[in-house]
Amino acid sequence: xxxxxxILVSQTAFDLTLLRPGNNQQIVVFYxxxxxxxxxxxxxxxxxxxxxxxxxxxRRLGVLGSKFRTRMVVGAxxxxxxxxxxxxxxxxxxxxxxxxxxxxxxxEEVRADTHAMASLLGEYxxxxxxxxxxxxxxxxxxxxxxxxxxxxxxxxxxxxxxITLQGGFALAVQGGNAEASFNAPAxxxxxxxxxxxxxxxxxxxxxxxxxxxEYTLGSAQVGNDGFxxxxxxxxxxxxxxxxQVEASQQRxxxxxxxxxxxxxxxxxxxxxxxxxxxxxxxxLALFLSKLVTRPLAALAEATQEISRGRLDYRIDVSAAxxxxxxxxSFNRMAEELETSRLQIEASSRDATTANSELDQRRRQMxxxxxxxxxxxxxxxxxxxxxxxxxxxxxxxxxxxxPEGNPLARGARLADLFPxxxxxxxxxxxxxxxxxxxxxxxxxxxxxxTSLNVAVTVALLRHQDERSGYVIVFEDLSDLLKAQKQxxxxxxxxxxxxxxxxxxxxxxxxxxxxxxxxxxxxPPDKASLEIVRSCAxxxxxAVETVRRLVDEFSTLxxxxxxxxxxxxxxxxxxxxxxxxxxxMDGINVHKALAxxxxxxxxxxxxxxxxxxxxxDNAAEAMHNSLVREIQISTSLVASRDAVEVTVADTGHGVTxxxxxxxxxxxxxxxxxxxxLGLAIVSRxxxxxxxxxxxxxxxxxxxxxxxxLPVVPEPALDAVAVQHA
Amino acid sequence: xxxxxxxxxxTAIRESLQGVLADEGYETGAVDSGEECLKLLRREHAxxxxxxxxxxxxxxxxxxxxxxxxxxxxxxxxxISGHGTIETAAPQNWGLSIFWKNRCPSIRR
Numbered sequence: 001x002x003x004x005x006x007i008l009v010s011q012t013a014f015d016l017t018l019l020r021p022g023n024n025q026q027i028v029v030f031y032x033x034x035x036x037x038x039x040x041x042x043x044x045x046x047x048x049x050x051x052x053x054x055x056x057x058x059r060r061l062g063v064l065g066s067k068f069r070t071r072m073v074v075g076a077x078x079x080x081x082x083x084x085x086x087x088x089x090x091x092x093x094x095x096x097x098x099x100x101x102x103x104x105x106x107x108e109e110v111r112a113d114t115h116a117m118a119s120l121l122g123e124y125x126x127x128x129x130x131x132x133x134x135x136x137x138x139x140x141x142x143x144x145x146x147x148x149x150x151x152x153x154x155x156x157x158x159x160x161x162x163i164t165l166q167g168g169f170a171l172a173v174q175g176g177n178a179e180a181s182f183n184a185p186a187x188x189x190x191x192x193x194x195x196x197x198x199x200x201x202x203x204x205x206x207x208x209x210x211x212x213x214e215y216t217l218g219s220a221q222v223g224n225d226g227f228x229x230x231x232x233x234x235x236x237x238x239x240x241x242x243x244q245v246e247a248s249q250q251r252x253x254x255x256x257x258x259x260x261x262x263x264x265x266x267x268x269x270x271x272x273x274x275x276x277x278x279x280x281x282x283x284l285a286l287f288l289s290k291l292v293t294r295p296l297a298a299l300a301e302a303t304q305e306i307s308r309g310r311l312d313y314r315i316d317v318s319a320a321x322x323x324x325x326x327x328x329s330f331n332r333m334a335e336e337l338e339t340s341r342l343q344i345e346a347s348s349r350d351a352t353t354a355n356s357e358l359d360q361r362r363r364q365m366x367x368x369x370x371x372x373x374x375x376x377x378x379x380x381x382x383x384x385x386x387x388x389x390x391x392x393x394x395x396x397x398x399x400x401x402p403e404g405n406p407l408a409r410g411a412r413l414a415d416l417f418p419x420x421x422x423x424x425x426x427x428x429x430x431x432x433x434x435x436x437x438x439x440x441x442x443x444x445x446x447x448x449t450s451l452n453v454a455v456t457v458a459l460l461r462h463q464d465e466r467s468g469y470v471i472v473f474e475d476l477s478d479l480l481k482a483q484k485q486x487x488x489x490x491x492x493x494x495x496x497x498x499x500x501x502x503x504x505x506x507x508x509x510x511x512x513x514x515x516x517x518x519x520x521x522p523p524d525k526a527s528l529e530i531v532r533s534c535a536x537x538x539x540x541a542v543e544t545v546r547r548l549v550d551e552f553s554t555l556x557x558x559x560x561x562x563x564x565x566x567x568x569x570x571x572x573x574x575x576x577x578x579x580x581x582x583m584d585g586i587n588v589h590k591a592l593a594x595x596x597x598x599x600x601x602x603x604x605x606x607x608x609x610x611x612x613x614x615d616n617a618a619e620a621m622h623n624s625l626v627r628e629i630q631i632s633t634s635l636v637a638s639r640d641a642v643e644v645t646v647a648d649t650g651h652g653v654t655x656x657x658x659x660x661x662x663x664x665x666x667x668x669x670x671x672x673x674x675l676g677l678a679i680v681s682r683x684x685x686x687x688x689x690x691x692x693x694x695x696x697x698x699x700x701x702x703x704x705x706x707l708p709v710v711p712e713p714a715l716d717a718v719a720v721q722h723a
Numbered sequence: 724x725x726x727x728x729x730x731x732x733x734t735a736i737r738e739s740l741q742g743v744l745a746d747e748g749y750e751t752g753a754v755d756s757g758e759e760c761l762k763l764l765r766r767e768h769a770x771x772x773x774x775x776x777x778x779x780x781x782x783x784x785x786x787x788x789x790x791x792x793x794x795x796x797x798x799x800x801x802x803i804s805g806h807g808t809i810e811t812a813a814p815q816n817w818g819l820s821i822f823w824k825n826r827c828p829s830i831r832r
Contacts, residue, residue, distance in 0.1 A: 505735035512743055530742060541735050 027258065030265050037268040044272075044279045051282060064300050065293030069286060076285035077278065084277050088270055095266045099259055111252055118242040122216065125234055126205035129218025132164055133230040137220035145172070146223045151180040158182035168215060168233050174226035185210045200229060207234075214239045295319040295327050302330060311338035375453075375473035377407075377416075381466050383429070385411040395451065395475055420444060425455070425471070427711065432457040432469060441476065441688060452476045487682070491552075498548050502541035509534035509541075561602040561686035565710040568599050568606075568633055568642050575610035576631070579618075583629075586618055591632035599642045599707040601687060606707070609680040613646040613703050616676055620650025620701065641689070641706040649700040653693055661693055680705075726769045729753040730760040730787065731776040731803070740774065756780060757787030764791065770798050777804040 055073060058066035136142055139160075141153035151172060158170045158180065165183065171191075172180040178188035185191075191210075199206035200217040208215045208231060215231035222228055298317045305313040311334060315327050369376055375392030379385060388407035396417070397407075413422060424442045431438040437458045444451050454474040460467045513534045516527045523531070569592045576588065614629060621627040630647045653661060662681040684691045689707040696702040727749050731737050737753040744751045752770065754760045757779050764770060773791065777784035784802060791797050 501733050502735060505733070505739040508736075508739035508743055512739070512746060515746065530746070534739075534742065537735055537739055544735075 027261065030258075030261050034261075034265045034268050037265070037272045041268070041272050041275055044275045048275070048279050048282055051286060055286075064297045065289070068293050068296070069289040072285040072289035073282055076281045080277060080281040084274050087277075088274050091270050091273075092267065095263070095270070099263055099266075111249055114245045115249055118245050121238060122205055122207075122234075122242070125216040125232060126218060129168075129216050129230045129232045130220065131218070132161060132168075132170075132232065133218045133220035133228045135164075136161055136170060136230065137222045137228040142172070142222060142228065145180070146174060146226045154180045155182065165230065166232055168231045170231075171229040172222075172226065173229060174223070176225075179226075185213070195229070197229075201227065209239075212236075291319070292323060295323045299327065299330055302334065306334055306337065311341050373475065375475070377471045377473070378460075378468060379413070379471065380468045383413050383469070385409055385413075385416065386468065392473060395453070395473055418444070425457075428455060428457045428471075429469060432459045433466070436461075452480055487678075491678075495548070495552055499545055502544045506538050506541045509537045561605045561683060563600040563602050563687050565598040566601040566603050566606075568596060568601065568644060568707065569594075571601060571603050571606050572610055572631060572633065572644065574603075575607040575614065578607075578611050579614060583618065586621065586627045586629055588614075589628065589630045591630065593632075593634050596633060596635055596642050597709040599709050601707055602683075605683045606687070609683040609705070610644065610646070612676045612680045613705075616703075617646055617648030617650060617701075620652075621648055622650075624650055624699075626699075635709075636706060639706065640709050640711075642709055644705040644707070645702060646705075647696045647700060647702040649696065652695060652699060653701045658693055662691065725771045726750045726752070727772045727774060728760065728763065728770040728798070729774045730755075730757065730779070730784075731774075732756065732779055733776075736776075757782035757784065757790070760787055761790050761794075764794060764798070768796065773798050773800045774803050775800050777802055 052073070055066060055070055059070050136154075136157055139157045141157045145151045145154035145157075154172045158165075158172075159182065161170065162182075167183070169181065169183040169185060171178050171182075171184060171188070178184075178192075181188065194210065195208055195217065196206045197219075200219040201221075206217040208217055213236070214234045216234055217229060217231050219227045219229045295315070295317050298315045302313055302315045314331050314334060317327060318324070319327050369387075369389045370391075372389070373391050375395045376387075376389045377385065377392050378387045385407060386409060393407055407416065413425065417425065421442070421444050424440070424444070428438055428440055437456065439454060439456045441452070441454050444453070452475070454476055456472040456474070458470045458472075460469060513531050516523060516531050519527065572590070572592065576590070579588075610631075614631070617629050618627075621629075626649045628649050630645070632645045632647075634643050634645075635641075636643050662677055681691055684705055684707075687707055689705060691703065691705050694702045694704065727744055729737050729740050729744075729751060731740070731753075732755050734755070737755065741751045741753055752763065752767075754763055757775075758781055760773065760775070764773070775784050775787060775791075779787065782790070784804070788800055788802070791800055
């Protein structure tokens with residue numbers, strides 16, 4: 001359709017009215033050529049315009065690369081325009097000049113001269129003929145012949161002019177008939193039709209050819225209706241030459257006409273060439289810029305896609321040279337980006353999983369920390385609180401905080417605990433610094449609550465650097481209470497047992513007395529004796545019960561120990577003084593170490609306990625041959641304790657008995673109630689000390705008590721108190 | 724006439740029981756421990772019944788019972804105790820026929 005339109009446009013744009021169907025072949029060729037040129041021109045112009053319009057539109061729309069393309073095209077056009085124009089004008093001038101040369105002035109003059117010469121020669125021959133005819137007509141013989149005297153004289157006249165006729169002919173015509181003829185090439189009737197008589201009569205040059213001979217005619221009037229006609233033959237070459245000249249002239253005129261067409265065609269050709277050059281330039285510019293802009297556009301698009309996160313986007317443009325390198329390296333970059341993003345995603349997924357696992361573990365740890373009944377306090381290296389759990393709060397602040405939240409993160413230990421607790425904690429923290437971990441027991445009163453806790457301080461180390469502490473407070477109050485309850489249950493059970501034992505003989509004896517008394521016969525002497533012995537048994541049993549109850553009430557009244565720093569040797573001396581003069585047959589040896597550190601001891605309670613042990617030993621040696629009690633004291637430096645040993649040479653303690661020995665109210669003796677060792681054990685426990693039994697060498701038992709020595713700060717405190 | 728041996732560490736109980744049994748016409752003997760009991764039983768074969776306390780110093784009642792069983796022609800044994808019940812004091816495999824709680828001292832013929 002565009003093609004048709006192009007043809008239409010070319011039809012109107014070019015003046016093709018010159019189209020005249022001529023049999024001249026050149027015109028047809030030129031026409032065809034110019035048509036082809038115009039078609040090509042139109043087509044190229046159309047394509048070029050289309051490209052440019054497209055470029056313009058793209059530029060308007062801001063299509064990527066259009067500016068570059070425009071610049072390339074404008075640049076290429078500018079670059080090619082000047083040489084093309086120069087070439088055009090140069091070629092145009094050259095063409096004009098050659099065409100003008102072709103139709104130059106000398107050629108024209110020669111042509112005109114030849115033409116004039118041929119005319120003059122013809123004219124000259126015609127004058128000759130006219131002069132010959134006049135000469136014949138004016139002759140007397142001729143005049144007479146036409147005036148009715150016959151035409152023989154005319155004939156004679158013709159013969160007179162035979163030479164001047166130059167081989168031509170002469171005719172005497174009167175009334176339309178040839179009355180006399182001389183040397184006529186053909187009879188009159190034949191000639192009459194061929195001869196241009198009117199022209200000859202008018203005096204104009206007239207020609208006549210017969211049988212390949214050309215004649216120039218001349219006539220002269222004779223009388224009213226007669227005339228003499230003379231035909232002088234022209235040279236045979238002359239007429240042919242004149243015809244050639246005339247033909248040449250005709251051709252020249254035709255060529256002169258064609259010159260315009262030729263020029264037009266050449267101009268068209270030049271225009272076409274110019275257009276072709278411009279087209280090629282534009283096309284080349286577009287092509288070259290496309291080589292750049294297409295990969296660039298793809299790159300730009302790819303960049304946008306990648307910036308939107310589509311890292312799997314790749315440029316699918318094959319380009320050579322540096323642009324190709326660029327595209328390939330871009331693709332490589334995108335690939336690396338994608339790989340690294342995948343890696344990042346994978347690692348972030350892993351990290352998320354790990355984080356959630358960590359978080360879960362942390363929450364679990366927190367839950368555990370918050371749910372355990374043990375108070376946990378973690379401190380940083382500066383001994384500031386990093387975490388304190390609920391149990392700790394319940395333990396130390398059962399009635400809520402006095403003001404603010406001393407357990408908040410970053411709080412100081414001094415805000416947290418009263419000075420006496422701090423005093424106990426400080427040495428523990430120091431010991432933890434040295435040893436990593438330490439455990440101790442302490443008793444404190446906080447907010448009207450007495451608290452008995454086991455404190456464990458652990459040092460936190462991170463890469464050989466102290467990073468903080470964990471302090472664990474274990475509430476021992478319940479445990480101690482439970483232990484106490486268990487002990488009292490045991491006491492109750494034992495007491496019940498001890499009371500039941502005398503009840504049996506009482507009941508038996510009472511029944512027996514009753515029976516004897518119920519006998520019908522008056523009681524004989526034997527019966528009375530039995531009754532008396534039964535009454536004695538009852539009294540004895542009752543005495544046992546009474547003693548038991550006394551001892552039990554002593555135990556019930558047993559005051560709680562109140563340890564103070566005390567000299568253990570003094571306590572032992574005072575305990576032994578209780579036995580003064582009552583140790584019949586028993587040797588008591590003392591081996592008391594001098595300069596012992598003070599121990600935390602309730603002097604009265606410890607005195608009773610030691611007295612109990614001595615009494616126990618004396619009892620155990622009741623049936624022994626050697627009866628000796630050795631009492632010694634010594635320092636156990638490794639445990640910060642003082643050891644008191646009571647050794648006897650009694651019956652000793654079997655291994656099975658060892659286990660039960662300190663259970664409340666176990667006894668192997670019949671005398672007494674078996675409360676002794678239980679009381680001792682309880683007193684020692686209250687002093688945070690320990691008691692154990694070993695075999696004495698060579699015979700007997702050895703009871704060993706350990707009591708803790710007074711810690712240094714406490715000593716100072718006591719000193720201050722005393723001061 | 725049956726001869727009865729009483730084994731109990733409490734003198735008062737021993738004496739009371741002896742008295743009661745003597746009133747009923749039994750001939751009785753008394754020792755204060757399982758070891759003494761076995762010694763006596765090995766020496767004298769006259770005892771047909773042993774009243775044996777469960778809680779004894781040294782070898783206790785149950786241990787003593789086992790030893791008695793090992794004797795030739797062992798006497799009948801009556802376990803006595805002021806505490807516990809037959810269930811706790813005397814499992815079935817002891818083969819005991821009488822479990823006398825001495826809290827209930829009435830002796831009926």
